[in-house]
Amino acid sequence: MNNFLLLLYPRLQSFKHRARSSITKEAIKPAILSFIGIIFWSGIFFIFYRVLAYFQGIEILGDFLAAKLLSMVFLVFFSILIFSNIITSLSTYFLSDDLQLIFSFPVSLGEIFLTKMVETTFNSSWMVLLFGLPIFLAYGIIYHAPLIFYGLCFVVFIPFLIIASCIGVFISMILVNFFPARRTRDILFLLSILFIVFLYLLFRFLKPETLVNPENFANLIDYFTALKTFSSPLLPSFWATEALFPFLHSNQEKDIGFYILMLWSTGLSLLVIGNWLASRIYFNGWSKSQESRKLRLSRSSFFNHTIDIITRPFSPSTRVIIEKELKTFFRDTTQWSQLLLLLSLVIVYIYNFKVLPLEKSPIPSFYLQNLFSFLNLGLAGFVLSAIAVRFVFPAVSVEGQAFWLIKTSPLSLKRFLWSKFWMSLIPLLILAQILTVVTNYLLKVTDFMMGLSMVTIFFMTFSITSLGIGMGAIYPRFKHGNTAEISSGFGGLMYMIYAIGLIALTIVLEARPVYILFMHQFRKLSIPMWFYLEITVAIFLILLINFAAIIFPIRYGLKHLDSMENIE
Numbered sequence: 001m002n003n004f005l006l007l008l009y010p011r012l013q014s015f016k017h018r019a020r021s022s023i024t025k026e027a028i029k030p031a032i033l034s035f036i037g038i039i040f041w042s043g044i045f046f047i048f049y050r051v052l053a054y055f056q057g058i059e060i061l062g063d064f065l066a067a068k069l070l071s072m073v074f075l076v077f078f079s080i081l082i083f084s085n086i087i088t089s090l091s092t093y094f095l096s097d098d099l100q101l102i103f104s105f106p107v108s109l110g111e112i113f114l115t116k117m118v119e120t121t122f123n124s125s126w127m128v129l130l131f132g133l134p135i136f137l138a139y140g141i142i143y144h145a146p147l148i149f150y151g152l153c154f155v156v157f158i159p160f161l162i163i164a165s166c167i168g169v170f171i172s173m174i175l176v177n178f179f180p181a182r183r184t185r186d187i188l189f190l191l192s193i194l195f196i197v198f199l200y201l202l203f204r205f206l207k208p209e210t211l212v213n214p215e216n217f218a219n220l221i222d223y224f225t226a227l228k229t230f231s232s233p234l235l236p237s238f239w240a241t242e243a244l245f246p247f248l249h250s251n252q253e254k255d256i257g258f259y260i261l262m263l264w265s266t267g268l269s270l271l272v273i274g275n276w277l278a279s280r281i282y283f284n285g286w287s288k289s290q291e292s293r294k295l296r297l298s299r300s301s302f303f304n305h306t307i308d309i310i311t312r313p314f315s316p317s318t319r320v321i322i323e324k325e326l327k328t329f330f331r332d333t334t335q336w337s338q339l340l341l342l343l344s345l346v347i348v349y350i351y352n353f354k355v356l357p358l359e360k361s362p363i364p365s366f367y368l369q370n371l372f373s374f375l376n377l378g379l380a381g382f383v384l385s386a387i388a389v390r391f392v393f394p395a396v397s398v399e400g401q402a403f404w405l406i407k408t409s410p411l412s413l414k415r416f417l418w419s420k421f422w423m424s425l426i427p428l429l430i431l432a433q434i435l436t437v438v439t440n441y442l443l444k445v446t447d448f449m450m451g452l453s454m455v456t457i458f459f460m461t462f463s464i465t466s467l468g469i470g471m472g473a474i475y476p477r478f479k480h481g482n483t484a485e486i487s488s489g490f491g492g493l494m495y496m497i498y499a500i501g502l503i504a505l506t507i508v509l510e511a512r513p514v515y516i517l518f519m520h521q522f523r524k525l526s527i528p529m530w531f532y533l534e535i536t537v538a539i540f541l542i543l544l545i546n547f548a549a550i551i552f553p554i555r556y557g558l559k560h561l562d563s564m565e566n567i568e
Contacts, residue, residue, distance in 0.1 A: 045134035074237035085168025113278035159267035166270035321419035379501035392468030394486035463549035470553020
């Protein structure tokens with residue numbers, strides 16, 4: 001245990017140092033973060049509060065639907081956590097820079113395993129906890145839960161996180177040992193395929209589209225049976241739901257203890273199994289990961305010719321940076337493998353729109369199609385932000401200790417940052433247009449809505465990318481064990497909050513003009529003259545906000561890098 005605490009001590013000190021330095025350098029930063037965080041959490045809380053309040057008004061079914069919603073939340077969290085832990089554990093257990101030093105210490109593999117388990121769990125779970133807190137708060141307020149309920153949430157969530165982390169770590173350990181290290185790309189490609197299949201099966205397992213078609217069910221019993229397919233008694237998400245919801249609904253604790261014991265016993269058992277597994281295969285897998293591998297792709301003539309075509313429109317100095325970024329990206333399997341997994345999420349995202357039964361809704365399909373298309377702008381922007389926080393935000397920090405070479409070179413930092421911007425913008429822009437066009441095509445929206453969506457997401461992509469590069473320069477982490485740590489810090493959180501705020505502001509400015517336009521079209525009324533003035537003002541404000549979001553983040557990031565005297 002002493003060795004475990006000693007191994008964990010540097011990470012705790014590093015976290016403490018970053019927190020203390022952020023307070024001493026800018027005393028206002030914690031206040032700003034707290035204020036923005038409260039607004040962000042309030043939005044999640046408000047959505048779940050309204051949904052649960054609506055469920056409360058439904059006799060007989062209300063509590064049942066609230067329980068199923070909680071079960072779905074836990075199931076989604078569980079699936080996200082497993083694959084997040086697979087990706088994070090590949091970095092922390094096998095590719096982290098401190099492992100060579102740690103393996104030279106007189107400590108057991110089990111102690112190293114537990115230390116890295118804590119690090120992996122924190123890096124992969126903090127975002128889920130951030131999203132989860134306002135959800136459980138909404139449940140507690142709606143059901144007038146006592147204070148002990150909130151303590152029970154942590155008692156349930158801790159083993160829930162441990163179980164997901166252990167499963168993710170086991171999968172990465174087994175695959176790294178099963179395949180040669182030179183075939184790491186094959187391992188991660190297999191993981192991406194498994195991820196796509198898993199998400200598809202999970203989505204079909206939930207079958208949400210059937211629940212909005214009452215005519216599909218012969219009677220109420222069939223409807224309840226369909227709702228029960230959202231959960232399985234073998235899943236930890238089911239145990240977590242059964243441990244919390246009965247306490248809310250009836251305050252009867254007869255089964256709560258059983259399900260809490262199920263969670264804790266499973267979590268602790270998996271830690272014991274992981275300790276045993278690590279003692280047998282962990283060091284062998286790490287040794288394989290240190291082997292050199294053939295760089296077939298980045299040295300192939302086709303790859304180099306493709307890069308030459310892509311970078312031809314740019315200046316020579318920008319071309320050099322983009323070429324370096326592309327080659328480094330494809331050589332680092334931990335980077336492009338995450339991209340494959342994120343793209344699999346995009347496939348499932350698009351599939352969601354395919355199965356929406358809009359034609360069977362009592363609301364006119366014309367109205368719903370364009371409403372969903374408008375809401376899709378916000379969802380697509382969130383997807384882009386989630387991808388950008390993984391790939392765009394760390395773009396400056398990945399230079400590591402070599403950043404001082406760039407700072408002292410003839411290449412200006414302004415050229416350096418804008419080269420990073422263009423390198424990140426192009427793939428995000430392509431992805432954004434694919435998301436928008438394909439989903440709108442599936443929704444069969446009007447030409448106006450298609451054009452508005454494409455133009456809006458075009459400007460939002462510029463802003464999201466610039467925010468990522470600029471805030472990555474404002475909050476750099478040049479000293480990091482692996483790239484997964486960069487986006488999980490204070491800067492990554494601030495970036496997500498600002499990006500979501502920018503997306504929300506853009507959507508809000510467009511909402512009223514779009515609503516007025518479609519309501520007049522729906523009612524076949526002539527459009528008043530004042531509407532054109534209002535939409536002109538809205539467009540001007542949107543362009544102004546996005547232009548500011550493109551220019552100022554990189555400008556402030558440039559000033560911060562210029563003023564840096566040492567690499568942190």
